Amino acid sequence: MPEPIRIAIVGIGKIARDQHLPALAKDKEFRLVAAASPHGTVDGIPNFRDIETLLQAGPEIEAVSLCMPPQFRHDAARAAILAGKHVFLEKPPGATVSEVEQLKTLAAEKGLSLFASWHSRYAPAVEAARAFLAAAQIKTAGINWKEDVRRWHPNQAWIWQPGGFGVFDPGINALSIATHILPPMFITAATLDFPENRDAPIAAQVSFRSADGIPVAVDFDWRQTGPQSWDILAETDKGAMVLSGGGTKLTVDGKTLHEGPEAEYPMLYRRFAELVRERKSDVDLTPLQHVADAFMLGKRNVVEAFFD
Ligand code: NAP
Secondary structure, eight states: OOOOEEEEEEOOSHHIIIIIHHHHHHOTTEEEEEEEOSSOOOTTSOEESSHHHHHHHSOOOSEEEEOSOGGGHHHHHHHHHHTTOEEEEOSSOOSSHHHHHHHHHHHHHHTOOEEEOOGGGGSTTHHHHHHHHHTSOEEEEEEEEEOBHHHHSTTOGGGGSTTSOTTHHHHHHHHHHHHHHSOOEEEEEEEEEEETTOSSOSEEEEEEEETTOOEEEEEEESBOOSSOEEEEEEEETTEEEEEETTTTEEEETTEEEEEOOOOHHHHHHHHHHHHHHHTOOBOOOHHHHHHHHHHHHOEEEEEOOOOO
């Protein structure tokens, strides 16, 4: 086995603690050697306030994982690439499409790996859903991604600010799966509900159509209390497919075809290790492009103010 890839993690918040640190701790392909965050720290390794100080004064590293809010990701990624590091981008890979395109070009020029990760694509039943749909004729499809923002994103100010995406922060996870399992599609109409005191939407209804006319109706809502829905549905000639639980379970006409244990982040790091060893990049911006299109085409509704 080759030497582990020496990696630093930047942006020590919820996702870094919940997923990246446990995944890295078990992964023999990586050795976590440093962290950087304005306030958060990781025990047992050197910690820095920002990526610039880490890159100048920190231990030798080959790669960084960037887990801060999207508004800060580009500058950190650019600094890391210019310093010769491979880069793992949390989702969404940036706050705009063109900034990530530029990172892709820069990484290619420097011969470094850039990974725009989409964790939901690695949910256990996603590949089974993709295989089912590839062998079926799809008549209609839909996405219901409805959750309680107070439960999942308490007091995350950045998520309501420009570039934080609002309900499209979880919604882009649905789009990352949909763009992997459904035929290519584009937005034909959208309505975005903005709380009167916020700069990002709390709900969105988006209509897509595939090139050959399959309608895909998308409903994102952050005001769902009680049971939460993270479902992708399709009516097909082979039955009614439901990919539920954010990609964890696949049923057709009510019969379970696939259900598996969740291992999204271990799989993401396996993929990143492959990319680094092969000096390749994996940057699919289709989900981000759809979010940009929804903001571009969407009608804006003002709804009641939201308070955490
Ligand atoms: P979070 O809990 O608010 O954590 C983000 C952390 O980033 C903050 O704690 C802050 O660290 C740090 N930060 C802020 N500005 C920074 C900068 N300029 N440089 C470095 N670090 C900075 O948010 P999160 O939920 O972890 O989400 C972060 C990203 O992960 C988002 O893009 C989100 O979409 C994605 N994600 C989240 C989840 C989830 O379940 N929460 C799941 C998958 C992906 P300090 O505390 O040190 O100030």
